[in-house]
Amino acid sequence: MPKREFKRRYLALRLIGGKVLKTALWSSVVDVYLRLYGEYGLSKAGLRLIEFNEDRGVAIISVNHRSLPYLRAALSLLREVDGKRIIIQVLGVSGTLKRLRSKFLKTEG
């Protein structure tokens, strides 16, 4: 059976501190990752914003499983998006979107 070279991990995030736009959040996440690990690191991480609910401040980001700790470190350093002071809380991490939604986003509505 063929083995996937890059396993993905999905992170459920919650933003505390105010409403931000999807584009602003994503550019801030990419900027902080790029600042810390450079273009080489960013290319290996394969970051993708799967969804973002601006009203609830809940986002799902996917990342290559090897880059997961680096993404979490980068997210914990991100404190400002589009001039707004925010805190990013990682609600949970899963290998599938289905499991992530049922385990960590069910109570979020």
Place this chain on the structure above:
Amino acid sequence: MLEIAEELGFSTVALTVQDVKASPPEVVSPEGLRVVWRIDLKPEEAQPSLLARLRRRYTVIAASCSSRREFRRALRTRVDLVFQDRPFAMNLSDARVLSLSGKFFELNLKPLMHIEGVEMARLLRHLRRSVRSLRKLDIPVVVSSWASKPHELTAPLELPQHLALVDVNPHECYGWVSENPAKLLEVCESRRIGLPEGVRILEV
């Protein structure tokens, strides 16, 4: 700020006072969040008579060090916790002295949020060296966000994630935000009520 701390999942937070003449003010903490008071002293201030007086008012007594010389001086005092006011690389020899003193060491991760570029690279190099020595000698470490504003707070499980930047597996350091702070409070409470070292009150 306490409400956000509770929302992020903290069960206990320590609030810091830096003035020895001040008394801890009254605070209303949200349900489910325990607040303890801590005082930060300079190593030269940590005289035994003053510490005895402060121990009645504060749960944790910490000493700040901005150089290796101050660090060594702080280790000769009777404070519970030492931390670096201005980060410097701790070598294995410093870690050995710290280990023998039986004190807790606090890693302050706040500077990581505010610097970038060459400064950040320098800080990470110091941090990498310090963490290597601390882990090698199994020194009790407490990780702190040192937040003074609400947006500087970091969820407890996210605090060890910073250590990925210094090539440490964050999963191996979860004790630095859970078991070690609890152990520190237990030791401090024992000292406060005058129990000798090694004696514990067991609840059945």
